[in-house]
Amino acid sequence: DTQMTQSPASLSASVGDRVTITCRASQIISSNLNWYQWRPGRAPNLLIYAASSLHIGVPSRFNGSGSGTDFTLTISGLQPEDFATYYCQQSYRTPYTFGQGTRLEI
């Protein structure tokens, strides 16, 4: 299986800040990397697909980059609704695998 490692595990920030979350794959996964936002009691919400493409309806303050094994999710100008947990997911080969999550706290 392709292991996905996110860092940091948790992150504290303030409204208006810029934050970066990193995801590293144990094998090359090309650009087959997706990012999700999750809030308790809700289903995950797709933010970024194919490493850098913004899912429809997602604000432009979310930005994804990377290819191969190293990827980043950057959120610029944090809004109150952005405080949540973020997961990366590789979709290059099955079984698809997720990172362990990064909790973004106020």
Added chain:
Amino acid sequence: QLQLQESGPGLLKPSETLSLTCSVSGGSIKSTTYYWAWIRQPPGKGLEWIGMIHYTGNTHYNPSLKSRVTISVDTSENQFSLRLSSVAAADTAVYYCARPTYYDSSAYGHWGQGTLVTVSS
């Protein structure tokens, strides 16, 4: 608008079989493009991909669960199902069904609300 809805028992005893159904509305399950997936999230933990199915019946399973998992599809009812045998406490989780977006066949842009399944004696 596509909607997915999970249904099934919320409480099981160890060794029983988990059976969940995902009902699809606002779109046909008979799409050549998509594989329909099951994903779960144990309380306080991360997401785990269980497997996926094409409407033709072709499946891919997570090897960690493969010996216990069966995913099936019922095109006449526009739904697909998950069976997980010999459940244990470690199978307690919120179970989601999901479908990729139309522009990336492996990024899950559509999710059900999730259903909590608890395994307890």
